Amino acid sequence: MKPLLDVKRLGVRFPTRTGTIEAVRGISFTLGRERLGIVGESGSGKSQTGRAIMGLTPANAEVSADRLEFDGIDLMKAPPRLRRDLRGKRIAMILQDPKYSLNPVMTIGRQIVEALRAHEAVGKAQARERALAMLEAVQIRDVNRVYDLYPHEVSGGMGQRAMIAMMLIAGPQLLIADEPTSALDVTVQLDILRILDRLVGESGMGLIFISHDLRLVSSFCDRVIVMYAGKIVEELPAAELARARHPYTRGLLDCMPRIGEQRHPLPVLDRKPEWAL
Amino acid sequence: MSTTAQTRREWLLSDRPQSRLQAKLGRAYVTWRRFSGNGLALVGLGIIVALVLVAIFADLIAPYSPTIGDLKNARLLPPSATHWFGTDDLGRDIFSRIVHGSRLTLFVVILVAVIAAPIGLLVGTVAGYAGGWIDAVLMRVTDIFLAFPKLILALAFVAALGPGIENAVIAIAITSWPPYARIARAETLTVRNSDYIAAVRLMGASPMRIVLRHIMPLCLSSLIVRVTLDMAGIILTAAGLGFLGLGAQPPLPEWGAMIASGRRFILDQWWVAGMPGIAILVVSLGFNLLGDGLRDALDPRSGEQ
Amino acid sequence: MTAALAIDGLGVVYDHYHVLKGVSLRIEPGESYGLVGESGSGKSTLLRAIAGLAPVSAGTITVDGETLGPRRDKAFHRKVQMVFQDPYGSLHPRQTVDRLLLEPLAIHGFANAEERIVRALDEVGLGSGFRFRYPHQLSGGQRQRVAIARALILEPSILLLDEPTSALDASVQAEVLNLLEEVRRTRSLTFLMVSHDLAIITHLCGRLMVMHNGAEVETLDAASLAAGHVTQDYSRRLLAASAGFVRTAEPAAGPTAGRFASAGQRSI
Structure with a gap:
């Protein structure tokens, strides 16, 4: 069976005055209808990978790839129109902070309706009904009230639920979630993950979960890719994380303090220059 | 030769400076590189440097006296090889007058900057940092000054103090500080609640120390830009006062006053009013170009990274 | 024994909104005490109130047996210092590391500033190569080390830590936590640390208070928390x-x- 997403030697470069910065350096992976985690520290290129697939790379950057195929469509050669159509309809993205990704002067309900009607020809009444159903699906109580609220009138967790509802209403086949819970409190974090998990499971879409939190990702995803300095250093099933081989992965796991464990001082990651080669 | 230039550049751009001096010079060099990447800004800087040089060496450059003319032989001569910019109705060489007039222009501009900018900076930062009633009082005073049209207020001052170039300077300075206070206050409000100011407060620094040493340097760059951009307006106001006879008094070769005296001949002897007009235009343009360049080079937001 | 820091019924009101509602705690000298909670729990406000950066509406704060008035004096700043959460916001963008470290010494009239700055940088593991850099030339972890050096240069006995590692990558977080532990041991400091991460608090603190909505939920020691002995x-x-x-x-x-x-x- 053909994979949903096929990436071969993807690269993202930023030319600057002092030289070119290579954010992503030739990474390859495939994604089926599964939950794939991409983990790395700041500057590892994990977010730029997600943006390149989504087609949201900043204009001054160069994207290259031997292959970047989504469901048989060559994204590298796709005209901008087709990419726009794909975006939102078949590939959706959730960003870290709902404060910056929701339009502050439009009610939540209207934004969801707009998102739906941009990709599907549905009547107003029907769109509203589907938006309300979607809000219910992300476990918002009292959907009729929330529908008419503005983004600043809801909490961070509620905003992120609205964001998820907006992204999933067109029924995408691939969802890219870039640190979807990092700006939220821990107890809210898990609620959001549970909602994501259920929706992804029910619809059978592919999910790319980008995060800096190795343990969170491995407890949520089926497969984990670990990135360092723009490259993939290790790829493994999430269940086998404890048997990770690469010293970077092991170091990342080890250096986190754990409840009920007394390790003083904490083991520190000893960065080897050859990891970045 | 090129290798020493190369190493000097590396020394300036070094990520790990070894001394206070190197860190300062490195920072200045980065700013200069940003500034010099802008061609028009360099043109503006060239004009201003030329103005300063002309003012310093006016006695050497000017071929004739700026105040004593040859009434018998040289009244209202058109531009020629002997009188580059022609002569005026009293037979004075206009080129020499403009060259000497640059001193007055520079005098006005520098004095206004020296008086108005610090007042505005102090009022704005103190009001912004202190808040409460101090802020309210200082800002209402600023509002009152802002409510008057600049030239009219300057006129009133000059009328009260008597005409003359010094009084014109004072009048312009008094009317031009309020916008600076506004800018400084706005900048102060954005940084006063930042963690790095909180950290200095936690060090036990007095409010005055925080304002002077930590907040003012942050407001300085936007203020410098604004003052530079205002220079053109100041020159024009000074020229306007001169034109109305309330600024520099005859026979001082002030550019505005020169235009005023030349307006009687504007149709037949255009150069009498036209030449000082061009001088004002060029210098104002120079300050505007310089200000635009400085804004890009000094912008605190881009300056942080 | 007098407590290093004691707080009794502390309240903070911002614009008629009660951010902190009568919180009390007591920290012994040399102890490491943690405050855990989610956003809006008032944990950071408590820290800022102690530092004199938040308007106290009720209650008392006592440091080394002396009850603080509404204004903090120089002696207080010699005794209590703070490390902020965001290493990108807590260093003045236009000052070199050297200037940043010199400022507290100048305010308190310390002699041999030169020597102290070099020593402070060595202590946080940066070395004098970093002395004349600007904050934008440093990584997040290096900035936080500078912030720690600045807090320590006045030789305080109490350090307030406001989520000192939450803006850092995991591997850098470990380095900074180790550094904090190290300086606490060598200088026998008293820590009051705020975090949303229970693992970090139990790693660094002996006792902790769980906070919610500006009030205490419960106070426990790290060992019983690790063993799951929570009551609320x-x-x-x-x-x-x-x-x-x-x-x-x-x-x-x-x-x-x-x-x-x-x-x-x-x-x-």
Whole structure:
């Protein structure tokens, strides 16, 4: 069976005055209808990978790839129109902070309706009904009230639920979630993950979960890719994380303090220059 | 030769400076590189440097006296090889007058900057940092000054103090500080609640120390830009006062006053009013170009990274 | 014995909104005390109130047996210093590391500033190569080290830590936590640390208070928390959340329930 997403030697470069910065350096992976985690520290290129697939790379950057195929469509050669159509309809993205990704002067309900009607020809009444159903699906109580609220009138967790509802209403086949819970409190974090998990499971879409939190990702995803300095250093099933081989992965796991464990001082990651080669 | 230039550049751009001096010079060099990447800004800087040089060496450059003319032989001569910019109705060489007039222009501009900018900076930062009633009082005073049209207020001052170039300077300075206070206050409000100011407060620094040493340097760059951009307006106001006879008094070769005296001949002897007009235009343009360049080079937001 | 820091019924009101509602705590000299809570719990406000950066509306703060007035004096700043959460916002963008470290010494009239700056940089593991850099030439972890050096240069006895590692990568976080532990040991400092992360608090602190909505939920020692001996529901929820995501089969999930069941329970 053909994979949903096929990436071969993807690269993202930023030319600057002092030289070119290579954010992503030739990474390859495939994604089926599964939950794939991409983990790395700041500057590892994990977010730029997600943006390149989504087609949201900043204009001054160069994207290259031997292959970047989504469901048989060559994204590298796709005209901008087709990419726009794909975006939102078949590939959706959730960003870290709902404060910056929701339009502050439009009610939540209207934004969801707009998102739906941009990709599907549905009547107003029907769109509203589907938006309300979607809000219910992300476990918002009292959907009729929330529908008419503005983004600043809801909490961070509620905003992120609205964001998820907006992204999933067109029924995408691939969802890219870039640190979807990092700006939220821990107890809210898990609620959001549970909602994501259920929706992804029910619809059978592919999910790319980008995060800096190795343990969170491995407890949520089926497969984990670990990135360092723009490259993939290790790829493994999430269940086998404890048997990770690469010293970077092991170091990342080890250096986190754990409840009920007394390790003083904490083991520190000893960065080897050859990891970045 | 090129290798020493190369190493000097590396020394300036070094990520790990070894001394206070190197860190300062490195920072200045980065700013200069940003500034010099802008061609028009360099043109503006060239004009201003030329103005300063002309003012310093006016006695050497000017071929004739700026105040004593040859009434018998040289009244209202058109531009020629002997009188580059022609002569005026009293037979004075206009080129020499403009060259000497640059001193007055520079005098006005520098004095206004020296008086108005610090007042505005102090009022704005103190009001912004202190808040409460101090802020309210200082800002209402600023509002009152802002409510008057600049030239009219300057006129009133000059009328009260008597005409003359010094009084014109004072009048312009008094009317031009309020916008600076506004800018400084706005900048102060954005940084006063930042963690790095909180950290200095936690060090036990007095409010005055925080304002002077930590907040003012942050407001300085936007203020410098604004003052530079205002220079053109100041020159024009000074020229306007001169034109109305309330600024520099005859026979001082002030550019505005020169235009005023030349307006009687504007149709037949255009150069009498036209030449000082061009001088004002060029210098104002120079300050505007310089200000635009400085804004890009000094912008605190881009300056942080 | 007098407490290093004692707080009694502390209240903070911002614009008629009670951010802190009568919180009391007591920290012995040399102790490391943690405050845990989510956003809006008032934990950071408590720290800022001690430092004199938040308007206190009720209650008292006592440092080394001396009750603080509304204004903090120089002696207080010699005794209590703070490390802020965001290393990108807590260093003046136009000042070199040298200037940043010199400022507290100049304010308090310390002699031999030169020597102290070099020593402070060495202590936080940066070395004098970093002395004349600007903050934008430093990484997040290096900035936080500078912030720690600045807090320590006045030789305080109490350090307030406001989420000192939450803006850092995990590997850098470990380095900074180790550094904090090291300076606490060598200088026998008293720590009051705020964090949303239970694991970090239990790693660094002996006792902790769980906060919610500006009030205390419960106070426990780290060992009993690690053993799961919590009495309040809220603390239990926090503890469960920090264990990571646990996939559970939902009984009422409908036709796709089988998928979840087959995915099974997985945790790390």
